[in-house]
Amino acid sequence: MLFGVTNAPATFMNLMNLVFYDVLDKFVEDFIDDILVYSKSEAEHAEHLRYVLQTLREHRLFAKYSKCLFWLDRIAFLGHMVSGDGISMDPEKIQSTLVERIKAAQAGDSFLQKCRELAVAGLRSEFVVHEDGSLRFGSRICVPEGDVREEILREAHSSPYSIHPRGTKMYKDLKLNFWWRGMKRSVARSVAKCLVCQQVKAEHQCIAGLLQPLLIPEWKW
Ligand SMILES: [Zn+2]
Secondary structure (H helix, E strand, O other), X not given: OXXXXXXXXXXXHHHHHHHOOOOEOOOEEEEOOEEEEOOOXXXXXXXXXXXXXXXXXXXXXXXXXXXXXXXXOEEEEOOEEEEXXXXXXOHHHOOOOHHHHHHHHHHOOHHHHHHHHHHHOOOOOOEEEOOOOOEEEOOEEEOOOOHHHHXXXXXXXXXXXXXXXXXXXXXXXXXXXXXXXXXXXXXXXXXXXXXXXXXXXXXXXXXXXXXXXXXXXXXXX
């Protein structure tokens, strides 16, 4: 599949849906290139597997054997654990709360550790050690560089529950609860990197027609 080409995942998803149209939601679920085959009994499962593999062959689609798993009684699928007992959250996805994770990450950040020492010594009054043990900048929790910060940025911008806010709006929302050095800049940078925003938002679209001359600066830069 040519990923990176606009619409390739959607087109592929559509193809998969067409190929498995007859059996979708009966014993097959697919999500882009993941195919899940489920059955009530082993005998039934053999039947279902045969159908799916045969169908793939008929449509000249190939599955990579090393990436396939067969005869499982439970499986993690789309962030959930699916088994004979029903669907439950994938334990790997159940993480300790965000604050706990930030706190753990703070311990590994030398700058924040220094701030903490200064706060404890009463030398930097803007930093406080919160009663839950985390270092705060005023009331805002200090987020060290790394995965947690990236995740916060991602959640605030492009999770299923957010709507790709602009940098200023996103910064305003985030700064209510979080703090790090150069936060405004890193928020702007992460928004600028968002492919969806680049493609969709009007300010990034070029005006059709002749080339536009650059504005002549009126003041030194
Ligand atoms: Zn975006």
